[in-house]
Amino acid sequence: MSSCNGNCASCGSTDCGDRKKESLLADMNPKSSIKKVIAVVSGKGGVGKSTVTSMLAVAMARKGKRVGVLDADITGPSAPTAFGVTECQGANEDGLYPALSRGGIQVMSINLLLDDPASPVVWRGPVIAGAVKQFWTDVIWEDVDCLFVDMPPGTGDVPLTVFQSIPVDGVVIITSPQDLVSMIVSKAVKMANMMHIPILGFVENYAYLECPDCGKKIDVFGKSHLEDVAREFNLPILARLPIDPKVAAAYDGGLMETVNVDALNKAIEQIEAV
DSSP, X not given: OTTOOSOGXXXXXXXXXXXXXXXXXXXXXXXXXXXXXXXXXXXXXXXXXXXXXXXXXXXXXXXTOOEEEEXXXXXXXXXXXXXXXXXXXXXXTTEEEOEEOTXXXXXXXXXXXXXXXXXXXXXXXHHHHHHHHHHHHTBOOOSBSEEEEEOOSSSSXXXXXXXXXXXXXXXXXXXXXXXXXXXXXXXXXXXXXHTTOOEEEEEEOSOOEEOTTTOOEEXXXXXXXXXXXXXXXXXXXXXXXXXXXXXXXHHHTTOGGGSOOGGXXXXXXXHHTO
């Protein structure tokens, strides 16, 4: 039928040849323009996912692209800290404008909307997921070439909402070199596969510590098992990032746009190819 909108509940026909699965994708704000969406995920917390997300955003911006960061970690938001922003640009009847970093990266996070950034967000899962969805529907993202979504760890309400509501073009999985990485990474990979989202590869954070005196690489968290996992799922390792106090200091000081992100060049090439 020419008038079919894909919602079978709106039609009385039981044998329509045009019957198709109803899309759960949310409508982007009409004033927004986003060419590509990349979700940055991890199977567990504490692997530096938000740090890597901000580094990917900086690396992409240095390629001359217009970049946005959607902080989907509602209960543990940190993107504003990384980029040194404290408030949104404003709002009108069309929607809310995200904060703008010194280097022009657009940032949206729940912490930009709280009177006190230190106040906890004590919400149930569906409310949290709804807030993330509104960052897509109500925020005006201006001419963004690549929007990075900093996901909360795990495979719960928010990751499910993002994968179902936002047209994600690819996933980058952040890991660390620990014994349990095989099981945790497997969960993240399998969820992305279940949602039919392409996985671009792995970034291993905290991969080693380089001695400032002799340059020796020290495996602080033990020998990495990521190569075995990458081989199992036939996925590339895009980068191995060291423990770097300078990066931590830049993150805490809102100066992530000053850090060296050359180690992520392969990851950026993979993202640009999507």
